[in-house]
Amino acid sequence: MYSYNDFERLFLRYKLEGIPAGVSIEKFCMSNQVPYNLFSKWYKDTRKKIIPVQVLGAPSAEAEIPESPSPLPEQKSESAPRLSFHTELRILMDVRMSNGVHISQKNLSYEGLKSLVEKLEGLC
Missing domain, CATH: 1.10.10 (Arc Repressor Mutant, subunit A)
Structure with missing residues (x-):
């Protein structure tokens, strides 16, 4: 055995x-x-196991992503202040696999990252 x-x-x-x-x-x-x-x-x-990843440190203010036009129109509301695009956390994900597959996704929100991970889990 x-x-x-x-x-x-x-x-x-x-x-x-x-x-x-x-x-x-x-x-x-x-x-x-x-x-x-x-x-x-x-x-x-x-090879189907999910490997935990630990992120060390936090992004610096100098590494901020420059503001780009949003595909969604901004809604103006005086009752609730809205966070601008550049103050929200944006995520870059770069995955390289041993079989040559390379997945890169920029400018993800937390919800976008969750959705991408769920789709990748479906492929496994």
Whole structure:
């Protein structure tokens, strides 16, 4: 029986030895006497996990995003002051995956970030 660590070591060896040599993962598994179907199941099961990320520090005032025209018309209301675009928190998300997929989204609000993450979870 193969353990998580066995598959992890095999995958690391494949990235270091197999990919540069142009060997497919199936052939690499066969040459190492590991059934590809077991490796494939391990890979799919372990790569769907969400990895927690910790953000250190806060954006400085100098790193503020310049104001750009909003697609929504501003509603003027004297009873409740409205925050202008440049004072709201905006988020940049840049994700690069080992399979070559690159996702970049700029100028996200918190709600936009939540929506994007929900859509990405649906792809997994």
